[in-house]
Amino acid sequence: MKIITPRNLLLAGAFGVLAFSAKFATADSVTNSAVIAPSCCSDTPTVSIVDTNSADSAKIKAKPDLLKTCPVSGDKLGEMGDPFKFVYKGQEVKLCCSGCKKDFLKDPDKYITLIRKADKKADAPAKN
Numbered sequence: 839m840k841i842i843t844p845r846n847l848l849l850a851g852a853f854g855v856l857a858f859s860a861k862f863a864t865a866d867s868v869t870n871s872a873v874i875a876p877s878c879c880s881d882t883p884t885v886s887i888v889d890t891n892s893a894d895s896a897k898i899k900a901k902p903d904l905l906k907t908c909p910v911s912g913d914k915l916g917e918m919g920d921p922f923k924f925v926y927k928g929q930e931v932k933l934c935c936s937g938c939k940k941d942f943l944k945d946p947d948k949y950i951t952l953i954r955k956a957d958k959k960a961d962a963p964a965k966n
Contacts, residue, residue: 900930905956908934909949910941929953 907914908921913934915921921932922939929950933939942949 900925900928901957903930903932903953903956904960905932905953908932908938909952910934910938926950 903923905915909931911934915932915934918934921934922936923930923932924939925931926942926946927950931942931949931953933942
């Protein structure tokens with residue numbers, strides 16, 4: 839029979855804590871189906887992000903994303919299945935996959951600018 843020493847107990851506890859915290863560290867920092875309200879502790883509201891792949895998407899009014907390519911990867915939308923859609927600050931965003939969302943959130947203004955440029959091109963009158 840093995841003797842349980844304080845060192846072994848400490849090691850087992852440390853591994854348990856690491857395993858438990860790793861589960862939460864890998865979770866997405868932004869909840870897909872929630873709208874994040876302004877913070878009560880500051881004047882700056884937090885960003886609102888809503889996953890339009892959810893059942894509540896019919897309630898969302900957002901500017902449509904007219905880009906035919908993923909603003910993050912540049913891949914044509916639909917090549918890898920249905921585009922991953924969500925609303926960012928009132929703007930619908932279509933990405934080629936959910937993996938691009940992480941990169942989008944690192945510099946969203948850069949990608950929103952690309953989406954809005956596509957809107958302006960679509961609104962411009964056709965030259966005959």
